[in-house]
Amino acid sequence: MNDGTTGEPRPDGSLSIEEPLDDGSDFILARAQTNASPQSPQTARFTLGYLASGLRKIVTQTQSASLSSPSHQPVSLMDDQDDSAENIDWQFWGSIVNSYDEVARRQPRLLTKKLMQGIPDAVRGTVWMLMCKAKNEDMENTYRALLTRDSSHEKAIMRDLDRTFPTHKHFADKGGPGQESLLHVIKAYSVWDTEVGYCQGIAFITGPLLLNMPDEEAFCVLVKLMNDYNFRELYTPNMIGLQLRLFQFERLLKDLFPAISKHFDTHDIKANMYASQWFMTVFAYRFPLEIVFRIMDMIFAQGLESIFRFAFALLKKNQDQILQLNDMQSLLDFLKAGLFDPYVDNVDALMQDAAAIKISKSKFDKLAVEHVEELRKNNPDLLSGDALRAENRRLAAALRKAEESYETLNREHIQLVKEHIEMRTLKERAAQKVEEHEITVEGLKSVLISERREAEEQVKEEMDRLAQKNYKLTMKNEELQDTVDRFEGIVLAQNARLKELEAVVNTLRGN
Structure with missing residues (x-):
């Protein structure tokens, strides 16, 4: 259970299993860890290289289709949006389209951050389908079959078509392709779910789907929103x-x-x-559709409860003005229309303000229990029949999610145990390696000391030998010097004797 605490993200934005998530990432992580449904055939079109090329639009407005070929292609939403590669991280969105579950499991925080910044128009429909796991060929075939059947709600649906997004060009033309798609999907759902049948609010969540994907896929996503995201209980007869x-x-x-x-x-x-x-139309009755798309990005990511965050962000933003209005009609008029004005041109601020509203899942669950107890006490009849079945479905869904979470945690626990054992083995091997290296180092130290001693002894012996040799050379040099001195004395004596003899000779010659 998420208690609102946060864990430190890793550098890549992912979290360890023990770290709780409080930013809505837990919903993404939980859905990603359930069995993945087959990817949409559109996935093949959105390869990384294709996205990186900066293609702005992969969806085009289509002509109206006949009943035998009911599917319409999605239309471009915002012609002025700049989906160029320099403004959009196509590498990330390419990885989402190709491996959504993997990214959602490994990097739920990063995915939540990117979703808050807005899904690019070119891939929004595909990402929505991946997030709610709606791709189902059997369900698409069921949709086509449902179109051949009559609906008791068809007249009511057709009557409301002109009042659903009357200013949007795709839905404005009476009998045009937009209204025809809207009629087909809502009619099919009214036949599919006879208990809900039709409620005008359904049209307001179907319209944004049709602007991002073909009719049959929009039907599949609508079914997922109704059942997995608990929108269905908003539209049952007793609501x-x-x-x-x-x-x-x-x-x-x-x-x-x-x-x-x-x-x-x-x-x-x-x-x-x-x-x-607000709840029944996800604000689509008033907000421009480009803002509704951003709100729905977060609904697919965080569940129906994200509507609360947007609602409270709106009230907080307008609190001063609300408190200045002092009559019922002025307040209601403002709450139904003027409340939205501060964010019409600043959807990013709405995303940030909504994200700042922190409401724990445990708080929602506690209030749900209190509500049931209050109904049981004050209006027991409301909990009979359809209401009890609805509550049973909600509890069954909660139980399934709890069981899935348990299975996921159990798998993660087993994986952690395996990783722990592997880490211990690696640690023991590392310790053994360290010990071996220490022994090697000690051996090398001994060899080094021994070689150093031998070298010192060799140097000493060589020095002694050189000193002795030097002594001998010195002695011999002294002997040679004595010999030289002796011979010099003899030479001097001989020279003196020679001079004496020359003097005698000269004397004898003179006589």
């Missing part, structure tokens, strides 16, 4: 899921923004008067 979310919303509002909560109480403003549309 028990919506009641739960509004109960949680009012309690959290009181805890997080008591001044606003008290102000609403003073003017008898209840959450169902303004927040119902």
Whole structure:
């Protein structure tokens, strides 16, 4: 259970198993660790090299299709968005398209950060499908079969088409390809899920899907949103899921923004008067679609609970103005329209402000239990029949997630044990190597000392030999010097004798 604490990320953005996640990454990690569904055929189109080329649009507006060929291709969303390689990390998004589960398991924080910055238009539909594991050829075939069947809700659906995104060019033309796609997907779902049937809010979450993927894939993703992301309970006839979310919303509002909560109480403003549309349409009834896409990026990443963060970010941003409005009608008008204005031109600020709202999963679970207890006490009939089945489905889904989490943790525990054993083995081997190296070093030291001693003795012997030789040479030199001196004395004596003889000779000649 996530208690709101955080762990330190590694340099690559990944986390160790023991580190809790509080930024919504836990939802990504949990879904990535379930069995992956087959990738969309679109995946093959989004190779790394293809994305890096800076292709801005891979989806084009299509012509209307007949019932025998119901699928429409997605249309481009924002013609002025710059999807150039210099602004978008195509290498990262290429790895997401090709190996989403691997990236989600290894780098959930990095993925969450990139999702907060926005999925590029060119791959948004593909990434949404990968995140919710919606690719299913059998379900796509089921969708085509459902289109051949009648729906008791068809007239109501057609009546609402003109009121769903009336200003968006793709849905504005009556009977145009956009309205036709919307009709097909919603009608098919109404036949598929007869308990829910049709509610106008479904059109507001279907429209953004159709702008990012073909009809049959949009249907598959819609089914996933309804079942795996718990949107379905917002649209059941008794709307028990919506009641739960509004109960949680009012309690959290009181805890997080008591001044606003008290102000609403003073003017008898209840959450169902303004927040119902937020949950049922993911703000699409008011926000520009490019902002709705960013909100849905985070819903696919973090679940339906992310709507709470966006709602509270809106209230926090407008708190001063809200507290200045002092009548019910002005407050309701502002909450339904003016509340959104500060973020219309700054969607990145909305993402950051929403991320700053911290609500733990345990808090949501605790409030859900309190809501059920309150219903059981005050309105037991509401918990019978459909409501109980809905609650059972929710609890069963929670149980499945808990079991999946347990299996995942068990696998991770086994892996950690294996890694621990491997590390111990490596440590023992390293210690043995160190010991061997120490023995080798000691041996080398002994050899070095021995060789040094031998060298010193050899040097000493050589010095003694040279000293002795030098002594002998010195003595011999002295002897030679004595001999030279003696011969010089003899020469001098001979010279003197010669001079004497010359003098005698000269004397004799003179006589």
